[in-house]
Amino acid sequence: MKKSQLPHKVCPVCGFSFNWRKKWASQWEQIVYCSERCRRNKRSKVLNVDG
Numbered sequence: 001m002k003k004s005q006l007p008h009k010v011c012p013v014c015g016f017s018f019n020w021r022k023k024w025a026s027q028w029e030q031i032v033y034c035s036e037r038c039r040r041n042k043r044s045k046v047l048n049v050d051g
């Protein structure tokens, strides 16, 4: 059995662990945040669990 092991990263804003996605194939190395929302939140130091 082969298990495809996709690379994953952990979003520094929300701490969410997200996997490689096909749409990120060409820019995976540049992907840091799990979503556009988190990318915009990078400015503020997010320590709130309740986001």
Ligand SMILES: [Zn+2]
Pocket: 011, 012, 013, 014, 015, 016, 033, 034, 035, 038
């Ligand atoms: Zn995030």
